Amino acid sequence: MEYDAIILGAGGAGLMCAAVAGQAGARVLVVDHAPKAGKKILISGGGRCNFTNTGTEAANFLSENPHFAKSALSRYTQWDFLGLVQAHGIAWHEKTLGQLFCDESARQIVAMLLAECEKGGVEVRLSTEIGGVRHADGLYHAAGETARALVIATGGPSIPKMGATGVAYDLARQFGLRVVTPRPALVPFTLGEDDAAFKAISGVAVPAVARVGDAAFAEAALFTHRGLSGPSMLQVSSYWSSGQAVEINVLQGAAEKLRAARARMPRARLKAALAEHLPKRLVEVLAERITLPTELGNASDAALDGVARQLEALTFHPTGTEGYAKAEVTAGGIDTAALSSKTMEARAVPGLYAIGEAVDVTGWLGGYNFQWAWSSGWAAGQAIAARRG
Numbered sequence: 001m002e003y004d005a006i007i008l009g010a011g012g013a014g015l016m017c018a019a020v021a022g023q024a025g026a027r028v029l030v031v032d033h034a035p036k037a038g039k040k041i042l043i044s045g046g047g048r049c050n051f052t053n054t055g056t057e058a059a060n061f062l063s064e065n066p067h068f069a070k071s072a073l074s075r076y077t078q079w080d081f082l083g084l085v086q087a088h089g090i091a092w093h094e095k096t097l098g099q100l101f102c103d104e105s106a107r108q109i110v111a112m113l114l115a116e117c118e119k120g121g122v123e124v125r126l127s128t129e130i131g132g133v134r135h136a137d138g139l140y141h142a143a144g145e146t147a148r149a150l151v152i153a154t155g156g157p158s159i160p161k162m163g164a165t166g167v168a169y170d171l172a173r174q175f176g177l178r179v180v181t182p183r184p185a186l187v188p189f190t191l192g193e194d195d196a197a198f199k200a201i202s203g204v205a206v207p208a209v210a211r212v213g214d215a216a217f218a219e220a221a222l223f224t225h226r227g228l229s230g231p232s233m234l235q236v237s238s239y240w241s242s243g244q245a246v247e248i249n250v251l252q253g254a255a256e257k258l259r260a261a262r263a264r265m266p267r268a269r270l271k272a273a274l275a276e277h278l279p280k281r282l283v284e285v286l287a288e289r290i291t292l293p294t295e296l297g298n299a300s301d302a303a304l305d306g307v308a309r310q311l312e313a314l315t316f317h318p319t320g321t322e323g324y325a326k327a328e329v330t331a332g333g334i335d336t337a338a339l340s341s342k343t344m345e346a347r348a349v350p351g352l353y354a355i356g357e358a359v360d361v362t363g364w365l366g367g368y369n370f371q372w373a374w375s376s377g378w379a380a381g382q383a384i385a386a387r388r389g
């Protein structure tokens, strides 16, 4: 039997693509080496899957071509996916910053996608190796089967212990597509011995604004025994390159807060004023790094402003990140210049498609990466159905 498409990878992007193509009449086979479909969906969002973000737009993604994602994101939007979730009776809620989660379980999202695949007569073959891929006479051969189209939906190498691999890049190179150097993203930073005092306050979290270069995110920061984590740190990690400084504003409006404290309690020590706003363990560590006047009443405006500046730009030089073992996504990937933004088809290789995390489109933390999986999967699914003619 000849398929219209073989889709490599039964993750969010592959399953969405398969369901859309299948429901439009295409004969579709999905192949995955894992024993379960949608494994990353199952563990996402603490088991509740942050399946999209109400604010999704191309500006929430990193890519060498920041415009590439626009077409797919605008043709299959967060509202389209939410509509599907609601049609399946899955209860959901908004947490913060437009992030939508299942009330109950991420398993419902996988079940929904598999039900949509079934509706389209899609065959999903798990525990199956792709094997070598060949392309001859307009046909693709993979996993012992033949098809007129091949979709690379095998994601990136983040969390290898879950079966994630870089096979997407090998396949892309086999077909002459450039790969933008992959790197771990949405990943905690590691700190060195100079910052041992901060590693010792592992578990302390603060609302903060983290900054790397021009990228800044106002969300919680978390000190860990290895370095820095929490949403704001994960967000800026996607923009970080080795050697760059990470700045954290741990106390917004610090100058006003310190002056107000001086007026209210001139005999108090500065530490006491900071402890009104920051966790005590952090204040102790800050007191070692920042020169603090002992008594507030004795501190000049200039001295307080100096302290404020340090609190607003606490600077770290990470030794690195925790790498693919802990990265929620992989940034970089198959160069978008090689793909049509409308169909995800390789411009120079008819019938070859690449979707989801395998492509050089990387979302912020907060449901954006799944929305890219759904949108790019939908776009390719439509195109595969259309090419049947």
Ligand SMILES: Cc1cc2nc3c(=O)[nH]c(=O)nc-3n(C[C@H](O)[C@H](O)[C@H](O)COP(=O)(O)OP(=O)(O)OC[C@H]3O[C@@H](n4cnc5c(N)ncnc54)[C@H](O)[C@@H]3O)c2cc1C
Binding pocket: 008, 009, 010, 011, 012, 013, 014, 031, 032, 033, 034, 037, 038, 039, 040, 041, 043, 044, 045, 046, 049, 050, 051, 052, 128, 129, 130, 153, 154, 155, 156, 158, 159, 163, 164, 165, 166, 167, 327, 328, 329, 355, 356, 357, 358, 366, 367, 368, 369, 370, 371, 373
């Ligand atoms: C812990 C964690 C939590 C996350 N939480 C969220 C969240 O809440 N919201 C959000 O938007 N994003 C989240 N993400 C990111 C999100 O999971 C991914 O961006 C998304 O799953 C990418 O979808 P995909 O279909 O492109 O790839 P994947 O979901 O990675 O699917 C790829 C599939 O290909 C298969 N595969 C890989 N290599 C091979 C091979 N050699 N042979 C055969 N099959 C292969 C894999 O088994 C897998 O099933 C999270 C990621 C992690 C790791």
